[in-house]
Amino acid sequence: MTVSRTLGALLLTLLCSNVLAAAPTVDAPLPPLSIAERGELTMSGDDFTFVPWQAEAKLGKVQVFQYFGATMSDSKIFEPFTDLLQTSLEPGTVHVTTVLNLDAAMWGTTGFVISELEKNKRKHPDATMVVDENGTGLAAWDLGESGSGLIITDADGIVKYFTRESLSDEELTAALELVRANAGS
Numbered sequence: 032m033t034v035s036r037t038l039g040a041l042l043l044t045l046l047c048s049n050v051l052a053a054a055p056t057v058d059a060p061l062p063p064l065s066i067a068e069r070g071e072l073t074m075s076g077d078d079f080t081f082v083p084w085q086a087e088a089k090l091g092k093v094q095v096f097q098y099f100g101a102t103m104s105d106s107k108i109f110e111p112f113t114d115l116l117q118t119s120l121e122p123g124t125v126h127v128t129t130v131l132n133l134d135a136a137m138w139g140t141t142g143f144v145i146s147e148l149e150k151n152k153r154k155h156p157d158a159t160m161v162v163d164e165n166g167t168g169l170a171a172w173d174l175g176e177s178g179s180g181l182i183i184t185d186a187d188g189i190v191k192y193f194t195r196e197s198l199s200d201e202e203l204t205a206a207l208e209l210v211r212a213n214a215g216s
Contacts, residue, residue, distance in 0.1 A: 054173035055182050055193040061086055061096075064171045068164035069133065074152050084161045086128075090188050093125045093214045098168050099179040100135030101144045108197045109181045115207055124214045128159040134166035135178060181206075185213045 053062040064086040071084035086096065095116065099105040116125060129151075136144050145162070152160050166178075174180045174195060183192040183206060192209055194202070 053171075055180070055190045057190050057193060059190055061182065061184050061188045061190055062172055063087060064130075064168050066130070066161055066163050066167055068167075069162035072148055072152055072160045072162065074149075074156060079149050079152070081162065084159075087188055090186065092186055093210055094182075094184045094188075095125055095127045095210070096130065096180070096182040096184070097127070098130040098163075098172065098174060098182075099132065101131040101133045101140075101162075102135060102137065105135065105179060108179050112181065112198055112203055112206060115203055116210065119207055120210070120214070123157070125210055126157075126159065127155075128161065130161040130163050130168055132163045132166045132168065132178060134164065183209060183213075 055062060065083065066085075067083045069081045071082050073080050073082055095113070097109045097113065099108055113127060116127065131144065131148065133141065133144060148160050148162065152158070168174065168180075169178055172180055172182075177195040179195055181192070181194050181198070182190055184190055191213060192206055198206060
């Protein structure tokens with residue numbers, strides 16, 4: 032009887048956690064994501080600190096959220112798109128938020144990852160950079176095996192585009208046009 036209750040409780044827990052996970056859906060609000068462990072990297076002068084972060088905190092502008100593992104190979108998955116944004120749009124047209132899943136980093140590389148993030152924050156002070164210490168976003172945004180996601184929202188936080196994979200040339204062009212259309216530029 033005890034074993035069956037334990038298994039039943041475990042099954043119920045798994046079912047409930049799957050219900051709470053919600054992959055971003057086009058034309059629906061961005062599913063909430065809150066990261067309390069580490070969180071957003073903020074910069075004041077030469078000093079860096081981490082503060083809790085919530086995905087819905089920066090409404091009012093078209094946003095691009097990129098979530099990926101804190102590894103060199105994962106960091107390149109959406110780079111062609113973010114590079115295209117930088118070369119194709121006026122500064123301030125879109126707000127880019129990068130969320131790094133630190134739980135995916137190789138053991139012993141945390142210091143290197145944080146150092147690289149600080150370097151990028153200096154280079155792009157207006158971008159939001161977030162460290163997800165425990166991989167919270169994987170479940171919250173149902174990112175599956177890839178562990179990555181690119182989400183474009185309009186100024187009201189409504190998802191206009193979502194993918195877990197790198198973008199083809201055609202998808203890059205279409206995603207850029209989507210950002211332009213929603214930003215009114």
